[in-house]
Amino acid sequence: MDYSPELGGIIYRVASLARRTGGISFAGGYPDPDLFDADALAAAYNQVFRDGFRASLQYGDREGYRRLRERIATLCSTAERPVDYQEVIVANGGQQGIATATTVLCRPGDHVFTEAPTFPTALHVFHQAGLKGQGIACDADGMLPDALEAALRRQRPRLLYAVPSYSNPAGALWSLPRRLRVLELAVEYDFHIIEDDPYGLLWFDAPPPPTLLSLAARVPGAAERVTHVSSFSKTIAPGLRTGWMIPPASLRDQFVHTKLGTDIHSALPSQYAIDRYIGQGDFDRHLPKIRATYGERARAMHGAILEHLADRVECAPPRGGMFFWCKVRGGGDAQDLMAAAEREKVFFVPGVAFYPGAPDRATFRMSFATTPVEGIVEGVRRLGRVIPDA
Ligand SMILES: Cc1ncc(COP(=O)(O)O)c(C=O)c1O
Incomplete structure (x- = not known):
C-alpha cells in the first residue's frame, strides 16, 4: 500500500x-x-448528573450501555432489516469500529479494496494491520461495479471498505443498483464489507438509499459479510467519541472480545448523556x-x-x-x-x-x-x- x-x-x-x-x-x-x-447536551448531562451519575462512573457492559444500544438499534432498523439492540456494540467513534473489524477479519498480507479516493484514517488502520490496499474507480454514483469485478478477477480481497453515503472525500452517493451489485459480488467472490456510514443522516433534499446493512437482507449470503460502522461524531459532536458497530451475527463475540482487549468498554458518561439527549427528542x-x-x-x-x-x-x-x-x-x-x-x-x-x-x-x-x-x-x-x- x-x-x-x-x-x-x-x-x-x-x-x-x-x-x-x-x-x-x-x-x-x-x-x-x-x-x-450545546444547551440541550448540557441539559442531558445535567440529567445524568442528577440521576444515574454513580452508575455511569462504574464499569459497565462490554457492549455498551443498553439504553443507548436500543436507541442505536432503532436508528439503524428498517422494515426489511430490523436491528436488535444485542447486535449493537458501542465504540469510541466509528474509527474504533473500522479498527476492530480489521483486527477481527484480516491478517497481515491480506488485500483490502477501497473506493479511490477514500478516507485516510481507514488507510492508516489497514497500513498498521499490514494489509495490501487497492483503490477501485468511482464516480458520483459510487463504486463502479465493472471496475470492482475486473479487479476481483485479478485479486481476491479479504475486505472491501466503503462509505456508500456521501463519501469522504468524494461526497459520492452510491445508487441502489450499485449497492445491490456490490453485495452480490461480495457473496460471489467471498469477501467482507465494512460499510462506514457517519454521513448517512446528513442528506440535503432526499434521504440516501437503504444501507448495505439493510439491503443485505435482499441478497442471500450477504448478511454474513457486512459489518456496519457509524457514529454520532458528525451529527452530535466528535468530542463525545461515541460510535457503534453492527457485525455479522457469527462474528459478534469476536468483535466484543477484540474491543475488550483494547479498552474494556467505551466511557459511560457520554453514552448516558446521548441516551438522554435522544430520549428528550433533541436529536x-x-x-x-x-x-x-x-x-x-x-x-x-x-x-x-x-x-x-x-x-x-x-x-x-x-x-x-x-x-x-x-x-x-x-x-x-x-x-x-x-x-x-x-x-x-x-x-x-x-x-x-x-x-x-x-x-x-x-x-x-x-x-x-x-x-x-x-x-x-x-x-x-x-x-x-x-x-x-x-
Ligand atoms: C468516513 C469516515 N469514517 C470514520 C470517521 C471517524 O469518525 P469518528 O469520529 O466516528 O471516529 C470519519 C471522520 O472524519 C470519516 O470521515
Missing part, C-alpha cells in the same frame, strides 16, 4: 494550521462548533437544522465555484455530507497550490492523502461544514487567485 502516516496525517496538520492562523478552513471534516446543540430536532445548514453551505460553495473557478476545476455537487471533491482542469498538482493558498489564508486538503495506491494529484477536498456562507464565498474567491487558468 502506497500509504505513509505522514501523508495520511496531512488533514490533521492542515486543519490545525488553519486553526492557528485563523484563516478560512475547508480542511477538516469537522462539524461547525457553532452548530453543536430529532437537531438533525433537520444541520441538514438545512450544511445543504445551504454546499449550495453556496457550488455557486462560488461556478463563479470563481468554473473554468479551472471540475466537481460534482454533493447531495449530502460535508465535502466537495475537486479536480484542477488540465492536470497540475494540488499540493503545489497549497503554499499559495496558505498565503491567501485559505486551506484545503490535497487529494494525494486519499489514495491507497497511485494518487490523482490534480484532486483536492474542500469541506463546507465548518465555515458559514460568507466565509465559503470569500474562501473560494481567494482560491480563484491561487488556481491558475487551465
Whole structure:
C-alpha cells in the first residue's frame, strides 16, 4: 500500500494550521462548533448528573450501555432489516469500529479494496494491520461495479471498505443498483464489507438509499459479510467519541472480545448523556437544522465555484455530507497550490492523502461544514487567485 502516516496525517496538520492562523478552513471534516446543540447536551448531562451519575462512573457492559444500544438499534432498523439492540456494540467513534473489524477479519498480507479516493484514517488502520490496499474507480454514483469485478478477477480481497453515503472525500452517493451489485459480488467472490456510514443522516433534499446493512437482507449470503460502522461524531459532536458497530451475527463475540482487549468498554458518561439527549427528542430536532445548514453551505460553495473557478476545476455537487471533491482542469498538482493558498489564508486538503495506491494529484477536498456562507464565498474567491487558468 502506497500509504505513509505522514501523508495520511496531512488533514490533521492542515486543519490545525488553519486553526492557528485563523484563516478560512475547508480542511477538516469537522462539524461547525457553532452548530453543536450545546444547551440541550448540557441539559442531558445535567440529567445524568442528577440521576444515574454513580452508575455511569462504574464499569459497565462490554457492549455498551443498553439504553443507548436500543436507541442505536432503532436508528439503524428498517422494515426489511430490523436491528436488535444485542447486535449493537458501542465504540469510541466509528474509527474504533473500522479498527476492530480489521483486527477481527484480516491478517497481515491480506488485500483490502477501497473506493479511490477514500478516507485516510481507514488507510492508516489497514497500513498498521499490514494489509495490501487497492483503490477501485468511482464516480458520483459510487463504486463502479465493472471496475470492482475486473479487479476481483485479478485479486481476491479479504475486505472491501466503503462509505456508500456521501463519501469522504468524494461526497459520492452510491445508487441502489450499485449497492445491490456490490453485495452480490461480495457473496460471489467471498469477501467482507465494512460499510462506514457517519454521513448517512446528513442528506440535503432526499434521504440516501437503504444501507448495505439493510439491503443485505435482499441478497442471500450477504448478511454474513457486512459489518456496519457509524457514529454520532458528525451529527452530535466528535468530542463525545461515541460510535457503534453492527457485525455479522457469527462474528459478534469476536468483535466484543477484540474491543475488550483494547479498552474494556467505551466511557459511560457520554453514552448516558446521548441516551438522554435522544430520549428528550433533541436529536430529532437537531438533525433537520444541520441538514438545512450544511445543504445551504454546499449550495453556496457550488455557486462560488461556478463563479470563481468554473473554468479551472471540475466537481460534482454533493447531495449530502460535508465535502466537495475537486479536480484542477488540465492536470497540475494540488499540493503545489497549497503554499499559495496558505498565503491567501485559505486551506484545503490535497487529494494525494486519499489514495491507497497511485494518487490523482490534480484532486483536492474542500469541506463546507465548518465555515458559514460568507466565509465559503470569500474562501473560494481567494482560491480563484491561487488556481491558475487551465
Ligand atoms: C468516513 C469516515 N469514517 C470514520 C470517521 C471517524 O469518525 P469518528 O469520529 O466516528 O471516529 C470519519 C471522520 O472524519 C470519516 O470521515
